Structure formats: structure tokens, C-alpha cells
Amino acid sequence: MRALERKLLRDLDRLRGQALSIGLVVASGVAIFVAALSTHDSLSENRHAYYARLRFADVFASLTRAPEPLVERLARIPGVAAVEARIVEDVSLDVEGAREPAEGRFVSLPREGAPGLNGLSLRQGRLPAPGRSDEVVVGEPFATAHRLVLGDTLVALLNGRRQRLRVVGLGMSPEYIAAMRPGAVLPDDLHFGVLWMERDALAAALDMKGGFNDVAVALAPGASRAAVLERLDVLLAPYGGRGAYGRDEQPSHRFVSDELEELRTEATLLPAIFLGVAAFLLNVVVSRLVQTERTRIGTLKALGYGDTRLALHYLEWVGATTLAGVLLGIALGAWLGKAWAEMYAGFFRFPETLYRLRPWIPLAAAAVALVAAALGTLTSVRRVARLAPAEAMRPEAPPSFRPSALEHAAVSRLASAQARMVARSLARRPLRSALSVVGVAAATGIVLAGAFWRDALGHLVDVQFSEVQREDATVTFNRPVSERAARELRHLPGVRTVEGMRAVPVALRAGSRSRRVELLGLPRDSRLHPLLDARLRRVPLPSEGVLLSERLATRLGARAGDVLRVEVLEGNRRERSVRVAGVVDEPLGFAAYMDTGALHRLLGEGPALSVALLTVDPRHERTLYARLEELPTVAGVTLKRALVDTLHETFFRVLLVFSGILTAFGSVIVVGVVYNGARLLVAEKERELASLRVLGFTRREISTVLLGELAVVLVAGIPLGLAFGYGLAALALTVMGPETMRIPLVIAPGTYAFTGVAVAVAGGLSALLVRRRLDRLDLVAVLKTRE
Amino acid sequence: MFPRMGSGSDKAVLVARGLTKVYRTGEVEVHALRGVDLDLADGELVVLLGPSGSGKSTLVNILGGLDVPTSGELTYRDHDLGRADERELTRYRREHVGFVFQFYNLIPSLTARENVALVTEISEHPLTPEEALARVGLEQRMDHFPSQLSGGEQQRVAIARAVAKRPDLLLCDEPTGALDYTTGKRVLETLSRVNTELGTTTVIITHNAAIGGMADRVLRMADGRLVSEERPARRLGPEELSW
Structure with a gap:
């Protein structure tokens, strides 16, 4: 083995903690990339093959x-x-x-x-x-x-x-x-x-x-x-x-396509954040490495090593660290992808779910990660190449501190010397301090964007199934029946209230956009299906015109006052124009509502109902359903409770697993940022800290200098990260979930608190890991050598 | 067995008997101290001479509580330093010892005043930082950061920082080693003045035999042992020294 390669191996070993933490951040990003893309690829390939084999129609x-x-x-x-x-x-x-x-x-x-x-x-x-x-x-x-x-x-x-x-x-x-x-x-x-x-x-x-x-x-x-x-x-x-x-x-x-689209978004957005953080960490570590090895670089150049060879030497360190992370990420991603694909098989029914990892996916992951790493370390490596040997062999000038404007305002008034050391150290390298804060903020944001789903989905279920859908069961008739026939359901055992609706399939067109939906005719003051705005206030049903659910209005690009073409898709297939009277805020489904009378006029028919909403006494549920099934006019009965269960078992489960993964991977970033920050501080301040020990400061006292600086980064990064997480959650909501579902951006105070505490704990533990190094500080050796 | 280097009639505050120190680095054993007996009297100024590797720094580090002996006894008044643990050594340094090093070791992010305050904040009866800096002639430079001070000024800040707590023992390891002739003499004047005005027991390690002229006692070390002791007939002022 060549001497320079030996040095590489020993550097890797010496900085293994840092290499490991950076490798894990890379691995997290690569794992999400590989898992989401391979799941996407497997599902879409399965679907493609299935469609081809059994000749799925186009129209x-x-x-x-x-x-x-x-x-x-x-x-x-x-x-x-x-x-x-x-x-x-x-x-x-x-x-x-x-x-x-x-x-x-x-x-x-x-x-x-x-x-x-x-x-x-x-x-x-x-x-x-x-x-x-x-x-x-x-x-x-x-x-x-x-x-x-x-x-x-x-x-x-x-x-x-x-x-x-x-x-x-x-x-x-x-x-x-x-x-x-x-x-x-x-x-x-x-x-x-x-x-x-x-x-x-x-x-x-x-x-x-x-x-x-x-x-x-x-x-x-x-x-x-x-x-x-x-x-x-x-x-x-x-x-x-x-x-x-x-x-x-x-x-x-359409449902499968929506889900595939989501996977593709996950595969790009999240890995980009992780790799960005990894690039920053590599930048910090390598620039420090180059700085401490300045004289060695100069010596090697004096011995005749070329600029490129030495630049490559440091790039190899970066490459080895990144590649180790990539390999771990690929393994993790393949495992996660397989589990993910199997979970999808729970509600996507294929004859067989074949998970496959095509070689281009890990190769692309490796390429993207290596490019990110190279970009992150470019400036440091360029410095290696440019360093003139004679200059390099002289030690770098000591860090210079000068009073700044901030100094007069605040720092000199700080009570303790430790606090002043922390404040000045942060202020001297504003860019690095800011980037550390950004790193913690990114991690906090990811954890929050993972953790908030539980709140959002809980709120969705609450609003949809407690406020909007107040019925227990929906009865669909084979064909429209008279109002009296609907009212007669009231006499079945266990039925408490009945409300009839007219549902008719229509195509709604707004300019070039169109959707096929059910147009629902409701009684003026529906008790079982009240129409609500975003603040859960009742929206009155106008005597003319149509109310659109928020999802549908967005999809059609329609606003109150616009005129839509309504094409009735049954019976006489009339086509009419209807004015949009307003928008209602319903989390689930594409719905359009009209007053029953107005709908009857639109259809050109007499009073008739096709759906009945029921509230039911739970004690008589079973008898009631048995009786309903026997009625020749009834096509089907839908239970609200069953719908809620299905939501939990299928879709929510996937989201919550995904949210767990984000929380775990977000913590990896926190550890990476804080651990590397701490290691760097120890390296830079070894001498100062040793001086303080010689002056009689205890280990605990000098730790405050180290931990104080990290604490400032955490304290600044966490609130920023909570704000960033809110934005990330909002972004996630625009790309995740079926288009028929409007998941509300609801984050409970407890979730903010959980996220903040989790990040603080992860950060605190990583800092303590490094603090142990202070106990091993060799006072004499540090102080006897010139920096 | 070994010649004992004592101060004679004066009362000894620091007593060392049979100190040895063995460093093990891998398979190599280095005997840095091979049995040192030493008494330091209250208020005396001792210059410790000897070639590189003779064990001067090891001895001073042990006396100052930065290191512990491999064997032997060391007591400071009623403290047993030979068997002290890390916590007790920290307290000893904090309460009784001031250090001055060749490379100043100031905190770059603190001004001269704040570097001194670092010590006065954790001491019981300190000088004020202003007083300490005035004693070393830096009352005009108190709010400068280390990077704004010359080498000699930085070393004087380090001395002010070391004496501000009114230490019982001031240990200086090559305090003029990094300084030019004139600046070096100013630093020695400062040390001498502190010794006389505050009565601080002072040990100065140096290569420079000429500095011995300002001492109450000159000790020489070679190969881990104290090999000679002299008491100059008259203690010279640093301004009288030349090399």
C-alpha cells in the first residue's frame, strides 16, 4: 500500500465518528430515494405487465x-x-x-x-x-x-x-x-x-x-x-x-396513478434535503481537516506530490465516507422498498407483487450522492490544490477577534467569560454558525413533517365523520323513489332519523377542465349532511346554483360566480349551465351540492330521491341491515363506521409508517449536525479549553463553553425548524394523498413540543458524546505546542 | 540517597520527596524524573536550569498539579498532592497555583481584561483585573484582544492572569522563550516585581543560565535529577542581567 493511502485509512479511522454520522445522513437520503423509486418502479412495472397481459381497456x-x-x-x-x-x-x-x-x-x-x-x-x-x-x-x-x-x-x-x-x-x-x-x-x-x-x-x-x-x-x-x-x-x-x-x-x-405520483415526489424532495445537509457537514469537516493539515500538505508538496494528487487524496476521504453511506442506504432502501411494496399490496391487488430493484436506481443514488458530496467539499479541496508549499508550512495566523458593533451592544455586557467566549466564537464565523442552525432547522422540519400526519388525519376524520357526515348509514336505491318511499325507512327497526337526497351522476365542465362527479340534491337545512366552510360554520344552500367541495373547485379551477356546464349522465342526458354559488370545505371526496328542488328542475323531473341518510340505534344495527338488504328497491348500504375503519387500515397506515421513517431519519440529521459541530469545536478550542483547565476551571465549567455554543445552535435552530416543518408539511399535503382527499394542515401544540424535545434530546446526546473527549484532554501536551 | 535541595531555615510550603515519573508510550518507558527531593520556601524565587529533556517541565507540571508523580510524596501545606484525584488537583490549581507558559495560551475570543477576569471570577481574594494588568504595565491595553497585542504584551497579560488570583505558587515554563531580548527582560522584571511585591513563591524554568542571577536560588537538573543548587550572594534586578 502506498504511504498516502495508508494516511487515508488512518484519517478515516481517526475521524470515524464524524465519517459515521455523515455516512448515516447520506444513507438516510439514499434509502428514501431507493425505497420510493424502486417501489414506484415495481408498482408501475407490475401494473404495466398486468395491463398488458389481461388487456386493460383504454376507454x-x-x-x-x-x-x-x-x-x-x-x-x-x-x-x-x-x-x-x-x-x-x-x-x-x-x-x-x-x-x-x-x-x-x-x-x-x-x-x-x-x-x-x-x-x-x-x-x-x-x-x-x-x-x-x-x-x-x-x-x-x-x-x-x-x-x-x-x-x-x-x-x-x-x-x-x-x-x-x-x-x-x-x-x-x-x-x-x-x-x-x-x-x-x-x-x-x-x-x-x-x-x-x-x-x-x-x-x-x-x-x-x-x-x-x-x-x-x-x-x-x-x-x-x-x-x-x-x-x-x-x-x-x-x-x-x-x-x-x-x-x-x-x-x-386513477387511484394507483395518484399514489405512484406521490412516490415519485417523495423520491426527489426528501433525498434532496438529506444530501444537502450531508454536503454541508462534509464541507465543515473537510475544511477543518485541510486547515489542521496545512503544514502536512505543504510538506507533501515540498516532497514532490502534485496538486491534483493531494486534492484527490482529500476527495478520496469524502468519496469513501459518502460511498459507505450510499451502500448502507441502498441496502436499507431495498429492504424498506420491499416492505413498502408489500404494504401497498394490502390495498393494491396484483396477482403477484414482485419487488425489484433495477440497477439504475442505486447507481443514480450513488451518482447523486457523490456529486452532492463533491460540491460540498469543492472549495476546501481547491484550497489544497492552490496552497503554495512555503506558505503552507508556516502555521496559519491565529484567529483574530475584533470588537464588532454587536460587541458594544451586547456581548461585553454578558456576565460570565464563558458566555462571552460562546458569543464571540459564534459571531466570528457567522456563515458556519448560520449553516449549523439551518442544519438543525432542516432536521427539525423533517421530524415535524413526519410527526404531524397523526394530527392531520385525526382532524380529517373528526371533521368529515363528526361534523360533515352525521349519518350512520347511507342507503342507495336502485332507481329514484318517491319521497314517501324514502320516509318509510323511518319505520324500520333501529332507524332514528331519515333524510332523503337525490344523487345523479354528472360531468361538470369549466372551460377545458371537466370531472365526473355525483351531484347531490340536499334538503335546505340538512341535519345529517350540513355544508360547512373552513371554520366549520354552516354554508346556506342557495335556492339556485351549485356548491362545490373545495377539492372539486380547485380541480375545476372554478370560483363562486363562475358558470359551469352540467351534463347529466343518466336519463335524458340534459345539458345545462349552473352558477357556482360557493365552496364548501369537506375533507373527503369530490362533491357538488344543490337544493333538491333546484336539482329536480335541472333534471326536469318530479320529486324523487335516490339516496337516504340514516341515523341508527346501534342496538338494532344488525336487524336493520338484514331488513334493508331484503328491500327490492335498495341497491346498497354504506356504513360510516366501516369507511373510517378502512381509512385507518389502509391509507393512514401507509402514511403513518412513512411518518415514522421521516422521524427516525430526521433524528439522524440532528445527530449528524450536532455531533460534527461538537467535534469541530473541540478540535478548534482544544487549546483554549486546556488553558482554562490549567487556570483551575473544572471539567464541568469548560464544558459550558462547548455545550453553550451547541445549545445556542439548537435553541436557534429548533424554532426555525418548526416554522420550516410547517412549510414542509404544507408542501407535503399538496403532493401527498389522493386528489379527492383534502388533508388539513393541522399540527397540535403537543406535536410541536414533541418535535422540539426530540431534536433537543438527540442534539444533547450527541453533544454529550463529544463532551467525553474533554475528559481526555491532555493539558500538558496541548499547551506546550504552538498552535 | 539523593541530595536534598532545601531552603534551609525558611519554612517550606511545598515539599517533594523521592518523586519519580515514568511515561509509557507504547513499548518505550521514559524515566522523566528519577527521584527528586525539593522544598520550596514561602516567597522565594527559584530558577530551574537544565537542558532539554532533563525533566524540568515534568517537575513543574507535577508541582503545579497538572500531572501526578508515578511514585514519591508531594505535599503542599496540608494537601497531599501525591495521591490527589483529578477533582482535588483542579481545586489546588484553582486556589493556589498560577501558570505562565512559553506560548501565552490566552483565550483569543476574550480581551486582556476578560482573560484576567476569567481567573478573578473563580478566585476568593483576587486582585481586580485592572489592578493585575496595571501591575504588568498594560493599563492602556486592557480592552484589546490577544490578536491586537504584541508577543511581549500577550505574555504580560498571561502573567497578570496568573497572578490576579494572588497565587501561593507561580510556575513559569520558559516565559521568555518566544520573546526577543528587550521584551524578555520586561517580562522578567514583571515576574520579579510580582515576587517581591506580592510575596508569591515563584519557579522559573529556563535554558538561559543568565536568568539565574535574579533568583534567590538556582537549581540545575540533568537526566531526571536535581544535580546542583546555588544561592547567589546578591539577587540582581532583571535590568542588571545580560546575555
Whole structure:
């Protein structure tokens, strides 16, 4: 081994504490980068392969009923590569042992062979035999949630008739990677399942013989989607077409895409912060190293080592430290990514979740980390190259202190000499002090941005499910019923109050933007679904015009006073203009509200209701749900409690795990910043501290000089970091979470306190780690040598 | 066994018997002190001469409580320094000892006044920083930082800092080693004046035999032992010295 390489190894060993703490910061950043990107890559690759294998359609449309021969005309639309006509119907399900009602989506399977589009991946059992009207394939997630196995039976309310069906197979489909019931914000496998039935059998049960009510279309390469959508709408309009839409509005596809988008953001924003801090720490440590080794550098140059060789020597130190962090980060990131992908598999249903780490991801991580490290140390290394040997071999001039303006104002009035030493030391290197403060602030911000999710999600649940949705259950009717029919629900056992609503699918257009949503007609002073503003004050429902939820208004870019085009997606498919009367603040969902009467006028229909909100006496819950399921007019019942549980089990869990990771990694930064700051201070002040010891100061007394300076950095950095964390949290909210969810920026005082204390403790412990070095200070050796 | 270097009739405040010090660095043992007996009397000024590596600094560091002997006994009045722990040594230094080093060791972030105040703040009956600095002739430079002072001025601040607590023992390790002739003499004048005016027992380590002329007693060390003792007939003023 060459002598210079030996020196490198010994330097690494001598500065191992610093190298380790910096390596850990690098590792944290790399781990998040690798975990988030590899999860993103794995999920999107899984989805891509799944879509390709089972031919996921590009365009979707549902309608009331069209005769089968229409399919040929649809197939002749220019740009259409394939058409799959199906029967799709949502009905109420009765599963043995289930406490709550569930809704099933029946999808027809072709008489022979596999569907041409939106295929079925059969996981167990077989397809229903031709002509058997009592056999179904059940979606595997739903079956798992209800512990259904092959041979079990369940009861479906098909066209008002209770029909007992036998499970002959379990399956999955790319159409339902996230199985979302209509209007739902999240997939919910316990209360919503997909069932596949042979086409003739389903047609017979639903009076659909010779017809279809749903179309999936694959586009030819290069086809114009907009043109196909338009043509489809024209052809389907006479048959009650509800407007064709592309993948971007397909609920499952959209939900998965949102999540993928989030992962990509996480993969860029957070690692950038971590690597920035690592670059700063490397800068501090290497510039100190170069300073203490000045004379050695001069000597080596005098011996004939070239500028580049010596500059490289210090870069190697940086490279080795960073690379060690990168390797650890890659290992950690791969492990985390695998766990992350598995967690996603809890609500994204793929036939198999294959986690893979493609080589470009760790390579990119290494490249980015090394570049950041090199940038951080560039100035110091340039100094090595530029140092003239003769000058270098003379010791550097002693640190110079001069009275500053601040001096007269404050410092000289400080009571103790230690306090003055701390103040002047900080003031002498304002940039470094400021950057240390920024480092602590960055860490505090990350910890806070990790910790606040619990508050925000808690508040979301509170507002949505205590203030906005005051019902216990929502009953959806097959088709609009009279107000009287709705009121009659009041007489069922356990029902305390009933409130009827009219819900109708519409497309809202504002300029070029449009969304398909449910337009809800509410009574003027709804008690079970009050409309609220951001401060939870009631917003009166105007007699004309529409109120939009904040999410929807943002999505459409619409404000109060704007005029929207409303296209009704059922019945007579009217198109009207409606003025936006205002915006309501609802955390969940894309909703648009109108006065029931105004909605009836818009639809050109008489008083009719399609949804009923109920409050229920919990003691009679089960009987009530059983009775509701038997009613032929009821399509489904949704329980609020079930929705809350699902939120907690799926989406919140992912967020909270993510928040835990941020908290842990944020602490790594605190340790890195404080530990390195402390080591540096000890190195710089060794002589001063030893002098104080000789003068008779105790270890405790000299520690105050060291700890005082670190304390100032922490005390300044933490409040700044809490403010930064607030901003980071606000930023995180704009990119995280489904677009239908408005997570409020709520941070409880306790969370600020927790964050501040956690950072202070992490900082304090790192400082104490370094303080031990003061006990080993060799007084004589330090004082006998010239600096 | 070993010649005892004593002060004769005066009362000894610091008594050392059979001091040895062995440093182990890896596999090498260095015998820095090989048995030193020494009494220091109240108020005397001792100059300790000897070549590099003779053990002068080791002895002074032990006398000042910066280090402990490997064997032997050391008592300061009723304190047993031979067996003192770190805490007791710190107290001893704080209450009784003042140090002056070749390289001043001032705190760069504190002014001259504040460097002295550093000591007066933790002492029981100190001089005021202004008084201490006036004694070394620096009353005009009190609010300067070390980087604004010359080497001689810095050393005088160090002396002011060492004497401000009215130490019983002032230990100076090559106090003029880094200074030119004229400045060095000013520093010695300061030390001599402090010794006479405050009655502080003073030990000065030096290579420079000429400095012995200002001492009550001159000790010579070689190879870890005290080898000779002289008492000049007349103690010279530092201004009378020349080298």
C-alpha cells in the first residue's frame, strides 16, 4: 500500500465518528430515494405487465341498455382496436357471518373463452360452467376479507330477487387493482367486491337478454382518444349512455396513478434535503481537516506530490465516507422498498407483487450522492490544490477577534467569560454558525413533517365523520323513489332519523377542465349532511346554483360566480349551465351540492330521491341491515363506521409508517449536525479549553463553553425548524394523498413540543458524546505546542 | 540517597520527596524524573536550569498539579498532592497555583481584561483585573484582544492572569522563550516585581543560565535529577542581567 493511502485509512479511522454520522445522513437520503423509486418502479412495472397481459381497456362507457348488434358499429369507429360489451351491475350482497352489508359489482363473462379486454386472472377454481346461473367467480380480495372459499355460497339481490350463488373460482382483474365502489374515496375490500358471472346467466337474472350496459374499448396505436370518446358518446346516447371516459377517470387506474405520483415526489424532495445537509457537514469537516493539515500538505508538496494528487487524496476521504453511506442506504432502501411494496399490496391487488430493484436506481443514488458530496467539499479541496508549499508550512495566523458593533451592544455586557467566549466564537464565523442552525432547522422540519400526519388525519376524520357526515348509514336505491318511499325507512327497526337526497351522476365542465362527479340534491337545512366552510360554520344552500367541495373547485379551477356546464349522465342526458354559488370545505371526496328542488328542475323531473341518510340505534344495527338488504328497491348500504375503519387500515397506515421513517431519519440529521459541530469545536478550542483547565476551571465549567455554543445552535435552530416543518408539511399535503382527499394542515401544540424535545434530546446526546473527549484532554501536551 | 535541595531555615510550603515519573508510550518507558527531593520556601524565587529533556517541565507540571508523580510524596501545606484525584488537583490549581507558559495560551475570543477576569471570577481574594494588568504595565491595553497585542504584551497579560488570583505558587515554563531580548527582560522584571511585591513563591524554568542571577536560588537538573543548587550572594534586578 502506498504511504498516502495508508494516511487515508488512518484519517478515516481517526475521524470515524464524524465519517459515521455523515455516512448515516447520506444513507438516510439514499434509502428514501431507493425505497420510493424502486417501489414506484415495481408498482408501475407490475401494473404495466398486468395491463398488458389481461388487456386493460383504454376507454370505458356505461349505458342503460343497448342491443348487442350495436357492438359492430362501435368496433367500426376509427381508432378502435377492440370492443368488449358487458353487463355490469351493482347489487346488494348478503354474506354469511358479515356484520355489515356489502355491495357487489357483477361483471359478465363471455359465453365462451376469456374476455377480449379487462381479462380475469383466475387464482383458484374454475370459470362458471356455461348455462349455470348459480355459479360465480368472486374477487379474491373480497373473498379473503370474508374468508370465502371455493364451494361457499352467498346471496345476491339480483333485480329484486334473492339469488343464492356458489363460489366456483377466485379471481382478479386489472380493472380493480384498487376496487373502488362508486363515489368512494378509497378501496374497501370488506364492503365492496367484484363478482364474475356467465353472460347469459347474468342477462337472465337482470332482464338484459340480447343487450349490454357497459363497454370497454381498446384504442389502436396512434388513435385519437378524444375523437373516439366523442363518437362513442354519439352512438351510445340513444341507449342512455353516461358519457365515455378514458383511463385517467377510471377509479382504480386513477387511484394507483395518484399514489405512484406521490412516490415519485417523495423520491426527489426528501433525498434532496438529506444530501444537502450531508454536503454541508462534509464541507465543515473537510475544511477543518485541510486547515489542521496545512503544514502536512505543504510538506507533501515540498516532497514532490502534485496538486491534483493531494486534492484527490482529500476527495478520496469524502468519496469513501459518502460511498459507505450510499451502500448502507441502498441496502436499507431495498429492504424498506420491499416492505413498502408489500404494504401497498394490502390495498393494491396484483396477482403477484414482485419487488425489484433495477440497477439504475442505486447507481443514480450513488451518482447523486457523490456529486452532492463533491460540491460540498469543492472549495476546501481547491484550497489544497492552490496552497503554495512555503506558505503552507508556516502555521496559519491565529484567529483574530475584533470588537464588532454587536460587541458594544451586547456581548461585553454578558456576565460570565464563558458566555462571552460562546458569543464571540459564534459571531466570528457567522456563515458556519448560520449553516449549523439551518442544519438543525432542516432536521427539525423533517421530524415535524413526519410527526404531524397523526394530527392531520385525526382532524380529517373528526371533521368529515363528526361534523360533515352525521349519518350512520347511507342507503342507495336502485332507481329514484318517491319521497314517501324514502320516509318509510323511518319505520324500520333501529332507524332514528331519515333524510332523503337525490344523487345523479354528472360531468361538470369549466372551460377545458371537466370531472365526473355525483351531484347531490340536499334538503335546505340538512341535519345529517350540513355544508360547512373552513371554520366549520354552516354554508346556506342557495335556492339556485351549485356548491362545490373545495377539492372539486380547485380541480375545476372554478370560483363562486363562475358558470359551469352540467351534463347529466343518466336519463335524458340534459345539458345545462349552473352558477357556482360557493365552496364548501369537506375533507373527503369530490362533491357538488344543490337544493333538491333546484336539482329536480335541472333534471326536469318530479320529486324523487335516490339516496337516504340514516341515523341508527346501534342496538338494532344488525336487524336493520338484514331488513334493508331484503328491500327490492335498495341497491346498497354504506356504513360510516366501516369507511373510517378502512381509512385507518389502509391509507393512514401507509402514511403513518412513512411518518415514522421521516422521524427516525430526521433524528439522524440532528445527530449528524450536532455531533460534527461538537467535534469541530473541540478540535478548534482544544487549546483554549486546556488553558482554562490549567487556570483551575473544572471539567464541568469548560464544558459550558462547548455545550453553550451547541445549545445556542439548537435553541436557534429548533424554532426555525418548526416554522420550516410547517412549510414542509404544507408542501407535503399538496403532493401527498389522493386528489379527492383534502388533508388539513393541522399540527397540535403537543406535536410541536414533541418535535422540539426530540431534536433537543438527540442534539444533547450527541453533544454529550463529544463532551467525553474533554475528559481526555491532555493539558500538558496541548499547551506546550504552538498552535 | 539523593541530595536534598532545601531552603534551609525558611519554612517550606511545598515539599517533594523521592518523586519519580515514568511515561509509557507504547513499548518505550521514559524515566522523566528519577527521584527528586525539593522544598520550596514561602516567597522565594527559584530558577530551574537544565537542558532539554532533563525533566524540568515534568517537575513543574507535577508541582503545579497538572500531572501526578508515578511514585514519591508531594505535599503542599496540608494537601497531599501525591495521591490527589483529578477533582482535588483542579481545586489546588484553582486556589493556589498560577501558570505562565512559553506560548501565552490566552483565550483569543476574550480581551486582556476578560482573560484576567476569567481567573478573578473563580478566585476568593483576587486582585481586580485592572489592578493585575496595571501591575504588568498594560493599563492602556486592557480592552484589546490577544490578536491586537504584541508577543511581549500577550505574555504580560498571561502573567497578570496568573497572578490576579494572588497565587501561593507561580510556575513559569520558559516565559521568555518566544520573546526577543528587550521584551524578555520586561517580562522578567514583571515576574520579579510580582515576587517581591506580592510575596508569591515563584519557579522559573529556563535554558538561559543568565536568568539565574535574579533568583534567590538556582537549581540545575540533568537526566531526571536535581544535580546542583546555588544561592547567589546578591539577587540582581532583571535590568542588571545580560546575555
